[in-house]
Amino acid sequence: MAELDIIDLIVLTSILLGTLAYFTKGKYWGVVKDPYASAFANANGAKAGRTRNIVEKLEETGKNCVIFYGSQTGTAEDYASRLAKEGKSRFGLDTMVADLEEYDFDKLDAIPDDKVIMFVLATYGEGEPTDNAVEFYEFIIADDVTLSESHDPALGNLNYVAFGLGNNTYEHYNSVVRNVDKALQKLGAHRIGDAGEGDDGAGTMEEDFLAWKDPMWAALASKMGLEEREAVYEPVFGVVERDNLTPESSEVYLGEPNRMHLEGTTKGPFNAHNPYIAPIVESRELFSVKDRNCLHMEIDISGSNLAYQTGDHIAIWPTNPGEEIDRFLDVIGLTEKRNEVISIKALEPTAKVPFPTPTTYDAIIRYHLEVCAPVSRQFVSTLAAFSPTEEIKAEMTRLGNDKDYFHDKTGPQFYNIARLLDAVGKGEKWSNIPFSAFIEGLNKLQPRYYSISSSSVVQPKKISITAVVESQMIPGRQDPFRGVTTNYLFALKQKQHGDAKPEPFGQTYEIAGPRNKYDGIHVPVHVRHSNFKLPSDPGKPIIMIGPGTGVAPFRGFVQERARQAQNGAEVGRTLLFFGCRKSTEDFMYESEWAEYKKALGDKFEMITAFSRESNKKVYVQHRLKERAKEVNELLTQKAFFYVCGDAANMAREVNAVLAQIIAEGRGVSEQKGDEVVKHMRAANQYQEDVWS
Incomplete structure (x- = not known):
């Protein structure tokens, strides 16, 4: 009887195992590997087991x-x-x-x-x-x-x-x-x-x-001992059409940055390879005038493990505007195939596909390629061989080889690649260009970094952004040149407020993101840590120079000092030099500065420079010079000096004025004043957060 029980048990176990095997096939075993699947699917794109020895790598690959x-x-x-x-x-x-x-x-x-x-x-x-x-x-x-x-x-x-x-x-x-x-x-x-x-x-x-x-x-x-040969385009990537897949197929990436985002299992760490899809909890315009407007946004990071410190940067992952995507697809003859599923395959072992596949032409152009950036002369030269006619080829060759001619023809127009092909081709389609050439020749669409305009002490789980929406009229062009990310943020603000403004650019972004994963007004972000920091001792004096949106991090600095003062800390002298066009036009956070003044009292002073309120233009560097005596005294007390904003003009002039202030205040040469400023920089007493 015991023997029969054992046989029955073996049979039952075999049936159970067979049933389990049947229902788990393709999930836990017998998985058919997609031969065109991208190694980029992992959050950081790294391949397991890859050697870190470059000598071995060179030997392995020849x-x-x-x-x-x-x-x-x-x-x-x-x-x-x-x-x-x-x-x-x-x-x-x-x-x-x-x-x-x-x-x-x-x-x-x-x-x-x-x-x-x-x-x-x-x-x-x-x-x-x-x-x-x-x-x-x-x-x-x-x-x-x-x-x-x-x-x-x-x-x-x-x-x-x-x-x-x-x-x-x-x-x-x-x-x-x-x-x-x-x-x-x-x-x-x-x-x-x-x-x-x-x-x-x-x-x-x-x-x-x-x-x-x-x-x-x-x-x-x-x-x-190399011999030059005629350069012929050799693709690094192959484009494989996936007729067995549709955009609705669960394994197809429609703009998701990695597999976790595709499968809905997103988790940290959130970084430059893996953004957090953050809700925008507040958005408003700080000012709006004829040629520009300024946004304030609050990004909620409470649902993530992201953390920031006052002075850090937030990275916004933009999408390209629909109008430019349509233009690009049209000029290369891919409009009808925009939603076809393709895989991108590396044709040599060391090449890395720069985004996850399988995907679609539309998703690649919308989320992964810098199609709005000014076109490069070298890329024009590469594409000349694929011109639709000999006449167009001659023009492309000249543009690629003649520096002055290229800049005369393309510079004033801010041509991106599609606009250039459209202008040179005069209506002809560029269907001869292999799509791989665009993957190889255009930059990847990169996150844009903004100085965080809030204090991590005051609001640790909410990040503030301050950004002027970029729009520039170009002579001879019907539509203005627009910044990709600021206009994307503006479109998000419009959606959040239900605005029905007539500008078409506000409605051409895929606001909801791939598969509506950004709906409810979300934006992909990560945090980049910065060395632009307040002194650890709140009693140290600080001097801040921040015209325009350069004031963004200083809102966070002053916000933090106001909280420290409210908590009973002894806060040092806090000078903020702020400049804008007019007090009635673009004076950012005007009412807030008054609130901070109540908390900080005489410790805080804001010195303003309004450049268009008189016949003589007045900038922050002029106001700095006017306060030379106090500035020099504060520097002798080891005050920290901060500059944020335009690097090419403002920051350079502020540096020169500070050297003059030190030279005159201490009775030394301007050369010695320059040396003092350099020592301040080396000691992190002079800090910059500037851009060109």
């Missing part, structure tokens, strides 16, 4: 050239990709592009001398490396660099190329590439060509890059 990038906003990454494509097409180099944070650098001394390393490095903020380049930068410039002692000098084997991206309005212009270049030379590495420098402050970044790369390629070809 590459002889690696281009490392240190990028904060995507430009350096774009230049790295362009160098890789050009090296392969013009000289037959086996190239790969690599993110600096994905590799270790203790094996640089083992890289064979028949290979070349390129560094494309942006300088961020006050001479800092970009987030993804911090570990590399600290390693390479450390005084106690610990590299293998098998070579003497340590990096005598290493051949390298260097290009930096910087902004001459900052004190430490292109310091990252300069310091890396200096450290590599000190370690015996061999630089090929000059170390190039692009200047975003002068607006010449693109032309600086183009002017640098041709002599660099000549030097590299000579060094490595």
